[in-house]
Amino acid sequence: MMAKQVTIDAKGMHYTPLNQQIRKAVEDGADEVVVQNVLGQRFIGDGLRGNATIHVYGVAGGDLAMFMSGPTVIVHGNAEHAPGNTMDSGKVVIHGSAGDAVAHSMRGGKVFVRGNIGYRGGIHMKQYEAQRPILVVGGSARTFLGEYMAGGLLVVLGLDGAMDARGIGSGIHGGEIIIRGNVDDACLAAGAKKVPLTDEDRKRIAPVIREFAGDFGLDPEPLLNADYTRIVPASARPFAGKYTWE
């Protein structure tokens, strides 16, 4: 059976009817929804279920794929703030760059960004049992990366030059941040600590890096063998005693 494809022209359209059309197309059994001429429309793919693929051409607006559970959203362009906000499962692939608070409170699935991300990437990502969100950034990330991170995996590959981020892992109390190359101690926030990347860690992230490289047509080998810095919480309760007393 041929895959069913639906094309929507978003030019000049408000996000409400746009999202209604995407939702209807998926409910009617579309495997692939192609949305053309997107210009900042918010909430694309929010709360969407199933396993359709949504292609977004243009600049995706804020909170792309929020609460999404299952589908794949591929953005052929940049995305504004917080793509993957509280996403449950599925995948977001952004061929350009994204704004602040990427993967905000994400609880499962994958967000892959080929370019750079803004401030507070991976803020409050979390995990529970089998639910383990993954954010991979091809370019660089900005200050407060992994802020209040409670779980999941955050990888920054720095493909386009070194990262200039401070306050990494500010308030981190779960999960891990893995950055290609060395990270200066001064760039780490209180409550975050560097640990060596073990062979076991490397084996664990290898499939993620292969998948990322595959999505963007990159050669995975140099990335698999590169040096990485792994950043984890110094304790499960970094601020015990700061706001409460034992």
Added chain:
Amino acid sequence: MCGIFGVMDKRRRMMDGSGIRQALSIMNERGSGEGAGYAAYGIYPDYRDCYALHVFLDNACESKAVVDATLEQWGTIEHDEAIPTYDQPNFRAACTPWRYFFRPDPSLAPGSATPEKDIITTLVMQINACQNGAEIVSSGKNVGVFKAGGAGSRPETVADFYRIEDYEGYIWLAHNRYATASPGKWERPDPFNLHDWSVVENGKITTYGTNRRYIESFGYTCSNSTDSEVITCLIDLLVRRHGLDIDLAIRALAPPYWDEIDRMPESKQKLNRALRFAYGPATMNGPFTVVAANPDMMVGFTDRGKLRPMVVGECADRLYISSEEAAIRAMEPKVESITMPAAGEPVIGRVAP
């Protein structure tokens, strides 16, 4: 949250207001539909040497008489007229917008290096501080602010009310207000202007009280209860009266953290420490992105913790600063570069001399 937008043509090529109307409209979601405004430089070439005063009058009789009398004491009114407006559905004008083209008499500010601007500053503060039914909302040469607040003041409605597409400027600022702290009066929404400088802000300065007390100690009167009023006065004080370059002024308002200063080379450390000590009470804290302009430049900067977005676009001679990339692409689909500058890193675009 609020949506802000600025565009400048480095060669002073004129843009009518339709482009920025469209750009702001893309960011409708960033406002609550209860306040919007536009500022434009270069719109009054026939009166380029006069200070253009845009005034919101309660009525064109008693309130106007107060403004007339005050201006005549301080200089000459070359021309004055109602600002043309056009009724919009579900939108009620709460005042009569008027404009004056005014020449202050510099001999009335003896000993001042910038007598005309001192007079304009005094006049604006004096008229705006009194309950006289008149509020001066812009007061610079060849510049004007068009804004409205309260129910129905959506970006497009305000643009159409003033028909901003009928004006041509080489710098435009725009603001779409998400009202939080102060009531929706007509003079409240950004842009705020004081002669040369216009300011739009997205954010909330938590140091408003400290900053306001500081600026009022230099003789400014803040009667508008808005961040942008204080920011405008701070920039005017630091740049015009203290003679700081704009990049130093911005560094004083949004300085690096102490631990960042500690890691700078010695000479930079010295400069940054001196700025922080000298201008401690001018330091703005809290979440903000500010776009400001004067006749020669447009600048943008964010708080050092980067709690508000700022996207910069460039295309030939045009510089764009916006809350969202989509707004830039709405006005300039072929934009050549899109960047997101680091927190506290100012974007400064200057008009070619």
